Amino acid sequence: MNFRLLSALAAVPVLVAAAPTPAHAPGDLGLVQTHLQTVQSMTATFTQTDRVGKVVTGELTLKKPGKIRFQYEKGVPILIVGDGKALTFIDYSVKQVQRWPIGNSPLSILLNPERDMTRFAKVVPGNDPRIISVEANDPKHPEYGRITLVFVRNESAPGELMLQGWVALDSQNNRTTIRLTNQRFNATISDGAFRWNDPRRISGPR
Numbered sequence: 001m002n003f004r005l006l007s008a009l010a011a012v013p014v015l016v017a018a019a020p021t022p023a024h025a026p027g028d029l030g031l032v033q034t035h036l037q038t039v040q041s042m043t044a045t046f047t048q049t050d051r052v053g054k055v056v057t058g059e060l061t062l063k064k065p066g067k068i069r070f071q072y073e074k075g076v077p078i079l080i081v082g083d084g085k086a087l088t089f090i091d092y093s094v095k096q097v098q099r100w101p102i103g104n105s106p107l108s109i110l111l112n113p114e115r116d117m118t119r120f121a122k123v124v125p126g127n128d129p130r131i132i133s134v135e136a137n138d139p140k141h142p143e144y145g146r147i148t149l150v151f152v153r154n155e156s157a158p159g160e161l162m163l164q165g166w167v168a169l170d171s172q173n174n175r176t177t178i179r180l181t182n183q184r185f186n187a188t189i190s191d192g193a194f195r196w197n198d199p200r201r202i203s204g205p206r
Helices: 003-009 028-038
Strands: 041-049 055-063 067-072 078-083 086-091 096-101 121-124 131-137 146-153 161-169 177-185
Touching: 028 121, 028 131, 028 146, 028 161, 041 161
Parallel strands: none
Antiparallel strands: 041 055, 041 177, 055 067, 067 078, 078 086, 086 096, 121 131, 131 146, 146 161, 161 177
């Protein structure tokens, strides 16, 4: 997967940095799966810090199954859109478009509510019982990268968990930090929110 795409999606929230202590209760992975199955849509503001410390912000829109949009702040000529089948990386500065199957993206864990997490994910031990960190990867395809989702227990959120961010590493262990704020769940989102303008064509959104 293209490093710039993976960098744009990767995250290592500060919450993950805690020193390991005894593992969370066995049911925590089930709580995370329940949360992910309960959330049909989400919007949030994200803050992204890349591997060299550059920080950008933007708006995240997610709709299951398979749809996601990272709309970066004004002046950042990059857009990332998942349309249910493929994840598309658009760089308007060089009129470049690259696409990968959703299933090859670390974000597939967020976008496919039918996936059985117990087959490819585990809870990462931490020292704060309010926090659940779940690491997922496909050992048969290390080139897809690795992602760690970070949740905080919150009784008012779906499944009583609030997604705070996630960690994604590429096969060279390059990583970027994304933190989420202003999370809102299960509002109606039009499929039109996941259209994008192809810089290789004169007119017409995809």
